[in-house]
Amino acid sequence: xxxxxxxxxxxxxxxxxxxxxxxxxxxxxxxxxxxxxxxxxxxxxxxxxxxxxxxxxxxxxxxxxxxxxxxxxxxxxxxxxxxxxxxxxxxxxxxxxxxxxxxxxxxxxxxxxxxxxxxxxxxxxxxxxxxxxxxxxxxxxxxxxxxxxxxxxxxxxxxxxxxxxxxxxxxxxxxxxxxxxxxxxxxxxxxxxxxxxxxxxxxxxxxxxxxxxxxxxxxxxxxxxxxxxxxxxxxxxxxxxxxxxxxxxxxxxxxxxxxxxxxxxxxxxxxxxxxxxxxxxxxxxxxxxxxxxxxxxxxxxxxxxxxxxxxxxxxxxxxxxxxxxxxxxxxxxxxxxxxxxxxxxxxxxxxxxxxxxxxxxxxxxxxxxxxxxxxxxxxxxxxxxxxxxxxxxxxxxxxxxxxxxxxxxxxxxxxxxxxxxxxxxxxxxxxxxxxxxxxxxxxxxxxxxxxxxxxxxxxxxxxxxxxxxxxxxxxxxxxxxxxxxxxxxxxxxxxxxxxxxxxxxxxxxxxxxxxxxxxxxxxxxxxx
Amino acid sequence: xxxxxxxxxxxxxxxxxxxxxxxxxxxxxxxxxxxxxxxxxxxxxxxxxxxxxxxxxxxxxxxxxxxxxxxxxxxxxxxxxxxxxxxxxxxxxxxxxxxxxxxxxxxxxxxxxxxxxxxxxxxxxxxxxxxxxxxxxxxxxxxxxxxxxxxxxxxxxxxxxxxxxxxxxxxxxxxxxxxxxxxxxxxxxxxxxxxxxxxxxxxxxxxxxxxxxxxxxxxxxxxxxxxxxxxxxxxxxxxxxxxxxxxxxxxxxxxxxxxxxxxxxxxxxxxxxxxxxxxxxxxxxxxxxxxxxxxxxxxxxxxxxxxxxxxxxxxxxxxxxxxxxxxxxxxxxxxxxxxxxxxxxxxxxxxxxxxxxxxxxxxxxxxxxxxxxxxxxxxxxxxxxxxxxxxxxxxxxxx
Numbered sequence: 001x002x003x004x005x006x007x008x009x010x011x012x013x014x015x016x017x018x019x020x021x022x023x024x025x026x027x028x029x030x031x032x033x034x035x036x037x038x039x040x041x042x043x044x045x046x047x048x049x050x051x052x053x054x055x056x057x058x059x060x061x062x063x064x065x066x067x068x069x070x071x072x073x074x075x076x077x078x079x080x081x082x083x084x085x086x087x088x089x090x091x092x093x094x095x096x097x098x099x100x101x102x103x104x105x106x107x108x109x110x111x112x113x114x115x116x117x118x119x120x121x122x123x124x125x126x127x128x129x130x131x132x133x134x135x136x137x138x139x140x141x142x143x144x145x146x147x148x149x150x151x152x153x154x155x156x157x158x159x160x161x162x163x164x165x166x167x168x169x170x171x172x173x174x175x176x177x178x179x180x181x182x183x184x185x186x187x188x189x190x191x192x193x194x195x196x197x198x199x200x201x202x203x204x205x206x207x208x209x210x211x212x213x214x215x216x217x218x219x220x221x222x223x224x225x226x227x228x229x230x231x232x233x234x235x236x237x238x239x240x241x242x243x244x245x246x247x248x249x250x251x252x253x254x255x256x257x258x259x260x261x262x263x264x265x266x267x268x269x270x271x272x273x274x275x276x277x278x279x280x281x282x283x284x285x286x287x288x289x290x291x292x293x294x295x296x297x298x299x300x301x302x303x304x305x306x307x308x309x310x311x312x313x314x315x316x317x318x319x320x321x322x323x324x325x326x327x328x329x330x331x332x333x334x335x336x337x338x339x340x341x342x343x344x345x346x347x348x349x350x351x352x353x354x355x356x357x358x359x360x361x362x363x364x365x366x367x368x369x370x371x372x373x374x375x376x377x378x379x380x381x382x383x384x385x386x387x388x389x390x391x392x393x394x395x396x397x398x399x400x401x402x403x404x405x406x407x408x409x410x411x412x413x414x415x416x417x418x419x420x421x422x423x424x425x426x427x428x429x430x431x432x433x434x435x436x437x438x439x440x441x442x443x444x445x446x447x448x449x450x451x452x453x454x455x456x457x458x459x460x461x462x463x464x465x466x467x468x469x470x471x472x473x474x475x476x477x478x479x480x481x482x483x484x485x486x487x488x489x490x491x492x493x494x495x496x497x498x499x500x501x502x503x504x505x506x507x508x509x510x511x512x513x514x515x516x517x518x519x520x521x522x523x524x525x526x527x528x
Numbered sequence: 529x530x531x532x533x534x535x536x537x538x539x540x541x542x543x544x545x546x547x548x549x550x551x552x553x554x555x556x557x558x559x560x561x562x563x564x565x566x567x568x569x570x571x572x573x574x575x576x577x578x579x580x581x582x583x584x585x586x587x588x589x590x591x592x593x594x595x596x597x598x599x600x601x602x603x604x605x606x607x608x609x610x611x612x613x614x615x616x617x618x619x620x621x622x623x624x625x626x627x628x629x630x631x632x633x634x635x636x637x638x639x640x641x642x643x644x645x646x647x648x649x650x651x652x653x654x655x656x657x658x659x660x661x662x663x664x665x666x667x668x669x670x671x672x673x674x675x676x677x678x679x680x681x682x683x684x685x686x687x688x689x690x691x692x693x694x695x696x697x698x699x700x701x702x703x704x705x706x707x708x709x710x711x712x713x714x715x716x717x718x719x720x721x722x723x724x725x726x727x728x729x730x731x732x733x734x735x736x737x738x739x740x741x742x743x744x745x746x747x748x749x750x751x752x753x754x755x756x757x758x759x760x761x762x763x764x765x766x767x768x769x770x771x772x773x774x775x776x777x778x779x780x781x782x783x784x785x786x787x788x789x790x791x792x793x794x795x796x797x798x799x800x801x802x803x804x805x806x807x808x809x810x811x812x813x814x815x816x817x818x819x820x821x822x823x824x825x826x827x828x829x830x831x832x833x834x835x836x837x838x839x840x841x842x843x844x845x846x847x848x849x850x851x852x853x854x855x856x857x858x859x860x861x862x863x864x865x866x867x868x869x870x871x872x873x874x875x876x877x878x879x880x881x882x883x884x885x886x887x888x889x890x891x892x893x894x895x896x897x898x899x900x901x902x903x904x905x906x907x908x909x910x911x912x913x914x915x916x917x918x919x920x921x922x923x924x925x926x927x
Contacts (some may be wrong), residue, residue: 120649
């Protein structure tokens with residue numbers, strides 16, 4: 001047997017590629033994963049950019065990783081350790097703050113300082129979002145059906161979708177329909193009055209999305225993030241010990257145990273297609289591998305506009321892929337710090353807030369302005385940030401007494417006017433540090449090293465088109481049976497034997513493992 | 529840090545067993561002594577002082593205060609004179625109970641509503657377009673429950689107010705130790721008792737507490753916590769939010785919600801009122817028939833004891849009220865569930881609340897309830913009875 005022939009080749013060792021490979025190998029397939037970098041993980045990676053400090057250069061938290069993936073791949077045995085984030089701290093522009101604690105009463109006190117009404121509404125809001133999330137959660141694990149199709153498979157899945165929606169109370173169904181079409185800001189306006197609370201709650205609706213809090217469609221993103229759970233606790237984010245890189249290492253370990261061959265430093269240049277059928281891949285160095293099935297973990301644009309020659313694809317499909325919205329609004333900044341920064345808004349006795357999320361999102365207007373600055377090819381003069389000090393949760397992330405701070409920064413356009421040059425990068429990095437220093441004045445004196453991953457860097461280093469962390473916007477027009485293209489949302493493609501398993505497919509981005517798992521099931525339907 | 533009530537320095541000084549709990553975001557005593565036995569016995573035989581300050585309180589004033597309240601709650605508020613109070617639940621538009629509490633009519637257009645959970649948002653949302661001001665006075669008003677057969681005698685040593693004539697669900701204003709106090713003939717024990725409402729300034733509130741404790745020496749006054757209160761309220765057939773029903777706005781499923789008719793509160797639903805939130809749904813339920821009915825259950829404690837003895841065990845009396853959902857069976861199927869239960873030292877019976885399908889609500893008939901014995905769970909018979917279990921004449925009498 002030709003050693004270069006496999007049952008399945010997975011292009012890209014991102015977390016979904018590894019999940020896909022692991023499931024297929026467990027089903028008895030001989031699987032090869034080809035990763036262009038020197039290590040697996042893709043955007044689920046931890047890097048020691050500055051000696052002794054571990055940087056989260058792309059993804060930074062885990063919440064939506066499907067419990068079934070953790071269970072079926074036995075990821076805890078493979079070294080995954082998840083530490084739930086306990087709190088969210090959001091300083092406001094007037095020196096005050098709002099916080100979310102793991103304790104119900106503690107959170108209510110914090111909200112009541114801003115509005116008693118909101119403190120009451122918060123309970124009902126949280127319950128409602130959980131009910132909606134619970135109701136639509138089964139959709140995450142479905143291979144999206146084509147609603148126009150009469151094929152038994154599609155009809156059966158459509159019936160399941162109907163069943164899911166039937167479970168909803170009438171009022172919740174109406175609410176879901178509205179939420180799906182609304183902006184996060186409008187939706188939150190219906191519940192709350194406090195600008196601070198609305199600011200911090202809106203962030204779930206815009207994170208990673210090149211839309212402002214007042215753009216319709218962000219309501220869905222809000223709900224998408226409520227689908228996250230850790231140990232059954234919804235809307236919880238966890239830090240993986242060792243950073244998100246440890247998540248992909250655990251999945252890679254499970255994949256290897258199942259018999260997957262993982263080859264790093266193996267950048268794929270082209271998917272080989274003969275007579276409309278994918279038959280293998282060619283690496284950049286000219287090596288060729290053949291397989292019965294090729295699965296691409298790369299995003300849809302990279303897969304179909306770079307790795308596959310256009311003559312193999314139908315026009316309308318290429319058209320869909322070209323217009324697939326993938327402009328990225330996000331940068332990732334990491335700071336190596338000589339000590340803990342002092343956030344002036346944190347009162348004495350509540351320093352534990354530093355161990356949770358730190359959100360620079362003081363109001364909806366602040367966020368909308370940040371979006372305004374960026375949408376014409378610029379960056380936010382006052383960006384939204386979702387920050388974290390991983391070394392407080394896992395001392396191994398920085399040398400003793402030192403700290404590392406991870407900042408997810410939005411908005412900075414992947415289509416920056418004039419492009420992302422080194423001076424531009426440095427300039428924006430200063431904007432980020434200056435903005436954060438307004439809340440923590442001693443920050444600058446503690447910085448040992450600062451590092452930025454702009455959308456351009458993310459694309460260059462990790463191969464994500466436009467540096468988009470979700471492999472394409474979580475916008476309504478490209479979700480579920482429309483992701484990435486109307487007739488090709490079931491992980492299959494117009495090229496026979498070529499499949500997709502990345503975040504450009506349902507249910508989209510974040511470390512979920514769901515596209516990888518669903519794609520494996522789709523492949524096994526075709527090739528049991 | 530959990531919030532504390534205006535009486536905290538006093539209650540903390542009495543606490544012997546570190547038995548604190550949370551109540552609506554406040555620190556509250558479960559029991560001050562190592563066990564709650566004496567605290568309970570004092571409710572029925574002497575008198576107790578309970579810090580009930582965490583109760584939510586809303587001041588409702590304005591020209592539309594009455595129409596607003598009549599729209600909000602199921603009971604007719606207009607018949608209540610100044611100086612009167614009433615108990616009522618209130619519902620959402622599906623007729624599902626959101627909360628229950630009391631309304632005191634303080635003046636012509638001035639009322640005070642109490643509730644177990646914060647209700648400001650619900651009140652405000654239902655007051656749209658009405659001439660009414662709603663103020664959350666939870667933190668401005670401290671409250672004490674002085675309950676038990678000796679409570680009236682005790683209070684009369686501290687004030688000249690005509691407490692002998694004060695009827696059940698009426699209140700008067702007076703002063704104790706120089707501090708203005710509103711005294712209402714209300715409580716959550718089903719016994720003779722009063723609730724005292726005063727400014728939440730700890731300096732003055734403590735003066736009232738101290739005066740009561742001092743005068744109470746002659747009447748065996750016992751500071752009591754929630755454990756003792758829980759026994760008494762079950763005997764008195766009084767339901768508790770989050771225990772015997774889930775507030776409609778907190779429920780995740782329809783099955784968790786309850787209507788006033790299901791909770792035995794139809795007496796507090798004024799059908800004559802032309803409209804109130806939930807009326808249409810409740811009327812439909814009345815015509816259709818309820819799905820479940822709150823009943824009293826008397827668990828066969830003799831059999832419970834006998835089976836313990838058979839295993840060589842001494843029967844453990846459930847002196848502490850339990851709060852859990854336990855299925856009730858009859859005819860080989862589940863016909864309801866129980867939500868609270870306790871041994872009644874006063875009645876010498878093992879009491880519980882049951883939510884039963886109407887067909888099984890036949891006083892004197894039995895259903896079964898599964899209880900733990902040693903390492904086993906066994907069915908015991910429970911007799912269906914009317915509520916309340918305990919209703920002494922002194923609860924409502926006057927001198």
